Amino acid sequence: MLSGTTAPVSGPRAERTARRGRTHRWAARWSPYAYLAPFFVFFAAFGLFPLLYTGWASLHRVELTAPTDMEWVGLRNYSRLLTDEFFWNALRNTVTIGLMSTVPQLLMALGIAHLLHHRLRGSTFFRVVALTPYATSVAAATLVFVLLFGRDFGLVNWALGLAGADPVDWQNGRWTSQFAVSTIVIWRWTGYNALIYLAALQAVPGELYESAALDGASRWRQFAHVTVPSLRPTILFTCVVSTIGATQLFGEPLLFNGSAGATGGSDHQFQTLGLYLYEQGWVNLHLGRASAIAWAMFLILLLAGAVVALAGAYRRRTG
Amino acid sequence: MRALFRGFRGRALLVAAVVALTAAPAAGCGPGGGDPAGRTVLTVGLFGSFGYEEAGLYDAYTRLHPDVVIKQTSIQRNENYYPQLLTHLVSDSGLADVQAVEAINIAEVTATQADRLEDLGRAPGVRRADFLPWKWRQATTRDGRTVGLGTDIGPQAVCYRKDLFARAGLPTDRDAVGRLWAGDWRRYLGTGKRYRDRAPAGTSFVDSASGVLSAITGGSARRYYDEDGTVVYKSNPAVREAWDIAAAFATEGLTARLQQFTPSWDQAYANGTFATVSCPAWMLGYIEDKAGPAAEDVWDVAAAPRPANWGGSFLVVPKSGRHRAEAARLAAWLTAPAQQARLFERRGSFPSASAAHALPAVAGARHPYFGDAPIGRIFTRAARGVPVTILGPKDLVIAQNLADVGMLQVDQRGRRPEDGWDAAVRTIDNALDL
Numbered sequence: 001m002l003s004g005t006t007a008p009v010s011g012p013r014a015e016r017t018a019r020r021g022r023t024h025r026w027a028a029r030w031s032p033y034a035y036l037a038p039f040f041v042f043f044a045a046f047g048l049f050p051l052l053y054t055g056w057a058s059l060h061r062v063e064l065t066a067p068t069d070m071e072w073v074g075l076r077n078y079s080r081l082l083t084d085e086f087f088w089n090a091l092r093n094t095v096t097i098g099l100m101s102t103v104p105q106l107l108m109a110l111g112i113a114h115l116l117h118h119r120l121r122g123s124t125f126f127r128v129v130a131l132t133p134y135a136t137s138v139a140a141a142t143l144v145f146v147l148l149f150g151r152d153f154g155l156v157n158w159a160l161g162l163a164g165a166d167p168v169d170w171q172n173g174r175w176t177s178q179f180a181v182s183t184i185v186i187w188r189w190t191g192y193n194a195l196i197y198l199a200a201l202q203a204v205p206g207e208l209y210e211s212a213a214l215d216g217a218s219r220w221r222q223f224a225h226v227t228v229p230s231l232r233p234t235i236l237f238t239c240v241v242s243t244i245g246a247t248q249l250f251g252e253p254l255l256f257n258g259s260a261g262a263t264g265g266s267d268h269q270f271q272t273l274g275l276y277l278y279e280q281g282w283v284n285l286h287l288g289r290a291s292a293i294a295w296a297m298f299l300i301l302l303l304a305g306a307v308v309a310l311a312g313a314y315r316r317r318t319g
Numbered sequence: 320m321r322a323l324f325r326g327f328r329g330r331a332l333l334v335a336a337v338v339a340l341t342a343a344p345a346a347g348c349g350p351g352g353g354d355p356a357g358r359t360v361l362t363v364g365l366f367g368s369f370g371y372e373e374a375g376l377y378d379a380y381t382r383l384h385p386d387v388v389i390k391q392t393s394i395q396r397n398e399n400y401y402p403q404l405l406t407h408l409v410s411d412s413g414l415a416d417v418q419a420v421e422a423i424n425i426a427e428v429t430a431t432q433a434d435r436l437e438d439l440g441r442a443p444g445v446r447r448a449d450f451l452p453w454k455w456r457q458a459t460t461r462d463g464r465t466v467g468l469g470t471d472i473g474p475q476a477v478c479y480r481k482d483l484f485a486r487a488g489l490p491t492d493r494d495a496v497g498r499l500w501a502g503d504w505r506r507y508l509g510t511g512k513r514y515r516d517r518a519p520a521g522t523s524f525v526d527s528a529s530g531v532l533s534a535i536t537g538g539s540a541r542r543y544y545d546e547d548g549t550v551v552y553k554s555n556p557a558v559r560e561a562w563d564i565a566a567a568f569a570t571e572g573l574t575a576r577l578q579q580f581t582p583s584w585d586q587a588y589a590n591g592t593f594a595t596v597s598c599p600a601w602m603l604g605y606i607e608d609k610a611g612p613a614a615e616d617v618w619d620v621a622a623a624p625r626p627a628n629w630g631g632s633f634l635v636v637p638k639s640g641r642h643r644a645e646a647a648r649l650a651a652w653l654t655a656p657a658q659q660a661r662l663f664e665r666r667g668s669f670p671s672a673s674a675a676h677a678l679p680a681v682a683g684a685r686h687p688y689f690g691d692a693p694i695g696r697i698f699t700r701a702a703r704g705v706p707v708t709i710l711g712p713k714d715l716v717i718a719q720n721l722a723d724v725g726m727l728q729v730d731q732r733g734r735r736p737e738d739g740w741d742a743a744v745r746t747i748d749n750a751l752d753l
Binding site: 085285 | 398402405406409410427431432576578580581582583586587590592716719720723724725727728731732742745746749750751753
């Protein structure tokens with residue numbers, strides 16, 4: 001910030017200087033907002049407005065066949081969620097698939113980052129490989145996984161057969177289908193998270209490792225006592241991002257159904273909240289009910305965030 | 320990033336980016352006027368593969384009307400196409416000049432979107448007498464406006480593999496095969512049991528229980544709704560009977576436990592793991608694609624136990640289009656008997672224009688891939704016996720959940736038929752509740 005350049009001089013010249021100074025100060029003060037304005041304009045149009053409008057729609061009975069005919073129903077779309085077996089089923093599935101995909105994914109990412117960080121032959125090659133799944137489209141990847149996990153002619157069952165095991169009907173079991181969907185998520189996101197960890201690792205001073213090595217710490221102890229503590233903020237970041245991603249999981253379970261609709265399997269065994277929202281809004285055409293599910297998902301995320309924040313505060317106070 | 324927006328060039332770039340972002344969608348959605356040569360551009364929005372382009376109908380039309388250019392967009396599955404069509408209709412934007420509507424959605428479109436669609440019943444070149452009366456009525460509102468013109472209908476046959484039938488000791492001649500189950504779906508079940516007892520290893524009699532369910536329900540006049548528009552599928556004996564027969568295929572172990580129109584179904588065609596499938600006329604092309612050249616002359620077509628209809632489509636013209644008169648003229652021409660006959664000849668979509676049924680291109684049609692089966696004769700006879708099904712706005716939701724939730728549980732998860740039925744009913748109740 002440039003200011004305070006005005007000397008105690010009088011006369012028209014000083015007046016002009018003062019005015020220029022004021023203009024300058026005004027510009028310096030407000031120009032950052034002007035630079036940010038495009039983002040806020042777009043955010044208001046494509047982020048905030050839909051968010052608020054969805055909230056408004058969730059208080060109405062409104063159908064996709066006539067979105068302007070809105071009938072006020074108050075909180076009924078929310079209260080019915082409490083007794084909606086399909087909503088709770090979807091919530092359970094979202095949590096279990098979220099855990100089954102996020103936990104191994106982040107652990108593996110951490111391990112891969114640790115390996116890539118140390119000198120490895122062809123590390124650039126491995127870094128590119130790690131990012132390839134992330135660059136693949138969900139649709140293409142999932143279609144391949146559908147074939148891999150096929151019951152009759154799938155590669156996974158073929159391999160199981162070689163090992164002497166019976167074929168598995170991946171899609172129809174609750175756990176097998178959720179495992180398969182989680183595999184797709186893990187495959188897509190592990191490399192991405194590994195590169196984030198790798199970036200953070202490279203900011204860790206090498207002396208820490210050197211001194212740890214001098215003290216006779218093994219690779220594993222270096223990982224546990226140097227790597228993990230230095231990465232704590234990054235780990236928190238990836239946890240938050242993965243949790244949001246897991247809550248909104250949609251494309252993988254939709255396409256894992258072999259493009260046979262949004263039911264998430266005949267028993268809704270892998271129907272996530274995102275998929276149930278889609279089914280209510282665009283198959284059953286109930287936009288009001290779908291909006292309520294969207295807001296419920298948002299509130300669940302806020303709730304999870306609040307729990308984490310409280311736990312952190314509690315630990316800081318007691319620890 | 321900061322460097323990008325610093326200085327004049329940065330600002331110019333930013334302005335350009337904003338302009339591009341806001342202008343590009345507008346340009347993309349803008350109503351197409353004319354092309355540089357001043358011709359009228361008509362857009363046609365379809366799902367699946369209608370085959371208009373492949374059958375050369377667009378070329379023929381633009382030869383008749385050199386001032387017109389036709390552009391087609393297509394979305395593969397109706398499940399994705401239909402919500403998009405509804406969204407475009409209610410927001411009056413992004414619509415093509417001519418749009419297709421699947422038969423299972425036509426009742427909802429006619430009941431809720433008629434105000435946004437042209438009355439094609441009065442369009443020049445449209446002759447009501449050309450069409451099957453029930454097809455015409457399905458797209459006609461209570462106050463007598465016909466908002467959709469029928470393209471094709473889906474009279475059903477049973478497609479079967481001659482090689483598997485021979486190895487199971489069953490007849491292979493299409494008339495003899497038809498006689499095995501003529502008149503009753505239970506005789507089809509009985510044939511399935513005969514097949515099972517001598518089935519070639521690794522094969523099943525039929526692809527899926529859900530396919531049997533769709534085929535049987537397509538043969539009753541009253542299905543999910545009654546004449547007053549009340550949902551009656553739960554108490555309708557015809558639906559329960561169809562359910563019981565289809566479920567028996569699953570519990571007797573006669574199915575390959577597949578789900579139709581999924582990758583595993585396609586693979587099963589290529590690998591030849593089931594011997595029969597209920598096939599509406601429009602499915603012949605699909606089977607040919609998936610079973611491939613290796614199965615040429617292996618598949619054949621026999622008459623279904625009872626006449627039934629599955630699917631078929633309509634063309635509608637949205638009122639928001641810029642070239643409504645030209646669009647209506649195109650829709651009328653595409654659905655006229657001569658063009659429907661040509662489409663059947665080239666693509667196997669069976670005409671909804673009854674005036675086309677007697678044309679030699681239809682009546683005498685044979686399908687080379689299916690052992691030169693006289694598909695014209697088979698499907699014309701089936702179409703004649705099809706009852707006029709009462710349609711309702713939520714037919715799709717009911718049919719889909721009966722098949723993909725209830726019957727699929729019985730078939731693939733080994734649930735008891737009663738449990739599968741209850742699961743389907745719970746899902747449908749939840750879906751129909753506003």
